[in-house]
Amino acid sequence: MVKASMILALAGFCMSAAPAIAGGEEAADTVRIVLKFVKHDQANGPVARFDPASCPSCTAVTTPLFNAENARETVIALRVPRRRSLELVFQSPREAVRRVILEGGDLPFRHGAERIVVQVPPVAADAVTAAEVATHIVEPGMVLRFEHADPARRAGFYATGPFPDVQRRAANVLQFAQREVVRELGLGEQAEHEHLGQIQIMGFDTNAPHGHTDAPPHMHMHLRWPGNTGTQIGHYYIGADGLLTHNEVGVKDIPGGGGRFGRGDSFTTIGPNGRKIYTHRITTEGWLELGRAGDTPCLIRPDGTGFQSGAIVRCSGHGGRRIAVEDDQRRGIVTVRTGDIVEVFRYDRDTGALLSPETVVPPGPSVYQAGPIDWMKNNR
Numbered sequence: 090m091v092k093a094s095m096i097l098a099l100a101g102f103c104m105s106a107a108p109a110i111a112g113g114e115e116a117a118d119t120v121r122i123v124l125k126f127v128k129h130d131q132a133n134g135p136v137a138r139f140d141p142a143s144c145p146s147c148t149a150v151t152t153p154l155f156n157a158e159n160a161r162e163t164v165i166a167l168r169v170p171r172r173r174s175l176e177l178v179f180q181s182p183r184e185a186v187r188r189v190i191l192e193g194g195d196l197p198f199r200h201g202a203e204r205i206v207v208q209v210p211p212v213a214a215d216a217v218t219a220a221e222v223a224t225h226i227v228e229p230g231m232v233l234r235f236e237h238a239d240p241a242r243r244a245g246f247y248a249t250g251p252f253p254d255v256q257r258r259a260a261n262v263l264q265f266a267q268r269e270v271v272r273e274l275g276l277g278e279q280a281e282h283e284h285l286g287q288i289q290i291m292g293f294d295t296n297a298p299h300g301h302t303d304a305p306p307h308m309h310m311h312l313r314w315p316g317n318t319g320t321q322i323g324h325y326y327i328g329a330d331g332l333l334t335h336n337e338v339g340v341k342d343i344p345g346g347g348g349r350f351g352r353g354d355s356f357t358t359i360g361p362n363g364r365k366i367y368t369h370r371i372t373t374e375g376w377l378e379l380g381r382a383g384d385t386p387c388l389i390r391p392d393g394t395g396f397q398s399g400a401i402v403r404c405s406g407h408g409g410r411r412i413a414v415e416d417d418q419r420r421g422i423v424t425v426r427t428g429d430i431v432e433v434f435r436y437d438r439d440t441g442a443l444l445s446p447e448t449v450v451p452p453g454p455s456v457y458q459a460g461p462i463d464w465m466k467n468n469r
Contacts, residue, residue, distance in 0.1 A: 120212050121150055123166045123299060124196070125219040126179070127188040127439050131160040131241075136185040137205065139165055143178035146170050154300040157220055160241045161439075164220045166299075172211040181205045190219045193442055220298035222441040224423065224434060226268075230277030231288040233268050235261070235434075237418055237441055238295040245297025246304035253295065256306030259331040259396035260292035261414040263377065265425050266389045266400040267310045269412060270379045273387060273404045276367055285360040286314045310369070310379075314361045318342040321358055323350075323369065325377070331395020332375030357382050 126137040135158055139149065150156070150166035157164035169175060181204055189196045189207050198207045222242065226233040238257040247253060267290050271277050280288050291309040294301055307324045314320045320341040326334045336356055340346030350356045355370040365382035372378060372388075380386025385405050392399035392411055403409040413426040421444070423434040435444040452458070 118171055119146075119168045120171045121155075121166060121168050121215045121217055122191060122209070122212055123155060123164060123217045123219045124207065124209075125188075125190040125439075126163040126165070126181075126186045127190065128160070128162060129185055129187045132182075132185060133160075134158070135163045137163045137165060137179040137181045139167060140178040140180055140204070143206075144169065144175060147175075147177065152300060154245055154297045154302070155217065157242075157244055157296070157298075159244070159296075161239070162220075162242075166217070169209065169212065172213055174211055175209040177207045177209055179205050179207065188439060190440060192216045192218055193440060217299040220296065221294065222296065222298075222439075223294075224436045224441045224443050226434065226443065227447065228268075228272075228277055230279065230281035230285075231268070231271055231290065233264055233290040234292070235264060235416075235423060235441075236292045236294050237416060237436075239418060240295075242296035244295075245300075245302040247295040247297070253306045255329060255331050255395065255397045256327040257292065257295065258414070259327050260306065260308040261416060262396045262398075262400045262412055263308045263325070263327075263333075263389070264290050264292055265414055265427070266377075266396075266402050266412045267308075267379060269402045269410060269427060270387045270389070270404065271310075273402075274367075274381050276381065279366070280312060280360075283360070283362065284315070285362065285366065286312050286320070289313050312358050312360060312366060314341075319361060321347075323356060323358075325369070325371065327396070328375070330375075331391065331397040333371045333377055333396075334375065336369065336371060 128136050141147065148168045150168055155166035183200065183203065186205055189198045191209065196207055196209060198205050222237045222239065224235045226235065240252050243252060271288060277288055280286060289309065289311055293303040293307055305326060307326045309323060309325065311320060311322045318341055322339050322341060324337045328334045335352065336350040338347040338350065338356060352371050352373050352375065355368050357365045357368040360366045368380055368382050368386065370378040370386065376391065377389040378386040379389065387402060387404035390401050392401050399411060399413040401409045401411055410428045415424045418438065421436050421438040423436065425432040433445065436442060437444055
């Protein structure tokens with residue numbers, strides 16, 4: 090088991106470690122890209138095939154799960170010259186492609202006779218995330234990554250067998266329940282004001298984008314350190330009953346720095362300053378405790394037999410808030426109910442990108458605006 094003293098030692102090591110420098114001629118001259126060709130209809134078979142004559146210096150990437158074919162899209166991975174403006178040709182049935190996506194944005198393309206020409210901008214580093222379908226909700230010191238489990242896109246570990254619908258719905262609830270605790274305790278503001286990094290709350294992908302098998306079903310909440318090295322990433326596994334089973338922890342870029350934490354065991358996340366920040370504990374029932382290190386934790390318990398039906402978040406000072414989450418993938422809407430508060434997050438069904446407004450447009454320059462609120466005064 091990882092003890093707090095071990096993580097504290099890693100904190101000191103990581104603050105002084107020099108960053109790794111990638112070498113090799115291939116790494117300097119070429120990069121990998123993943124292009125997602127979104128289909129007009131749920132066509133059977135690929136809607137795009139790369140024409141190597143359009144780019145003699147480009148080659149196909151054959152790494153498992155970097156390419157994909159399903160009812161929604163054709164995903165193609167290529168190695169291309171670094172920082173070059175390219176026009177790549179793909180064989181394609183007329184009007185079969187609705188969008189071409191690189192990373193989180195659309196690329197311009199034009200149709201020809203049984204082909205499309207895609208304009209690719211200069212790419213400086215690997216750009217391989219186009220097949221991801223996740224919505225990011227950003228708050229002070231925290232980001233919640235909400236993955237959309239679409240059976241039509243299932244791949245990798247989840248390509249066959251029962252689809253993990255119960256576990257995915259449980260992860261949805263646990264993600265927003267943890268967000269509620271982060272808000273309640275001011276952990277995000279602490280991470281931001283003390284320059285500790287960013288708290289990241291995540292679930293799991295079911296479509297294995299760029300080889301990310303993400304299995305068995307689990308959820309996360311970790312503090313991403315500046316520079317990443319030293320980040321302690323817990324994997325809170327979810328059983329078929331929608332309850333938590335155990336936590337497997339790894340420390341980023343430090344082999345052997347992790348451990349397994351079963352029901353009843355606590356795991357404390359350490360910041361890059363060497364201080365204990367927050368503690369998770371899976372209870373003997375498969376519920377979750379989360380709190381500021383050394384303080385009385387909040388309890389997240391299922392609202393039913395498993396977390397798939399909802400959760401009750403109970404922190405010191407209030408009687409509990411019910412959390413319920415619904416992902417309507419047909420309409421592209423995530424609805425989150427926290428007590429009597431109803432939040433609506435609209436997203437792009439092809440990419441998961443958040444479409445709902447994220448910030449308030451500032452008022453005119455003549456309007457007085459108060460400075461930042463000292464979060465310490467409001468969280469002590």
